[in-house]
Amino acid sequence: MTFLFRRRRLLSVGIGCLVTFVATAQTSSPSAGSSSGVVSEEAPRKGGNIIKIAPLGWIHGSMPFTTETRVGYERRIAPHSSVGVSYSRMGTNYPFSFLGSFALSAAITTAITATGHVGLTWIDASIRVSGTRWQAYYRQYLSKRRQAPEGWYLSPQVSSAKVVYAVKLSDFGHIADINVTNRNVNLLFGHQRVWGKHFVFDVFTGLGYRKQTRSFQGIGVSQLNDLPHGTHLKFSSGLNIGWAF
Secondary structure, three states, X not given: OHHHHHHHHHHHHHHHHHHHHHHHHHHHXXXXXXXXOEEOOOOOXXXXXXXXXXXXXXXXXXXXXXXXXXXXXXXXXXOOEEEEEEEEEEEEOHHHHHHHHHHHHHHHHHHHHHOOOOOOOOOOEEEEEEEEEEEEEEEEEOOOOOOOOOEEEEEEXXXXXXXXXXXXXXXXXXXXXXXXXXXXXEEEEEEEEEEOOOEEEEEEEEEEEEEEXXXXXXXXXXXXXXXXXXXXXXXXXXXXXXEEO
């Protein structure tokens, strides 16, 4: 009887220890969305990479008379931050270039007529554009519930664009290349969202400082250096779409 009593007592102690261990493990081990009993932030999506394009750049680029074909890459580096770069090819925006060419033709024709060439009726001018642009940025995502790369963000950004405007007159041939370089430092505010598992929608706006340099090559362009450079204030806004993985 004493032996059976001891066996029952040991079994009861063993079962009690097992129940205590299981209960303790369930209480202390993290579960989905919690850690030590505290609800955590939304888990980040798989991967932290986004490939982006800027569809509005095909309508109008960041510089006058241009279109912009841009591809970018963003990489999450911490739960609430990321870094990114982009590269663009700048080309001729033909609708806007037509308007610029028409205005240039009118101005040149008026100037030449004023010098006494009254028989001149019209000088056809054309503007063709080519160039490149690169950008680099850091993003700090502001949401406490969501993790990068989703939510509202602040983003310091630097960019540089170099464009060549080739000006040609029908009666004189190619007369000038106008080389324009814009270097910008911006602070952007925007919102990025991943729809489904992969599709990315990113919209932003912001202000910055722009420094512009120009140089000219061609016939009779020495006086162009005296043209005003405009304001240093840079206003930015745009839309990116992309694929997250």
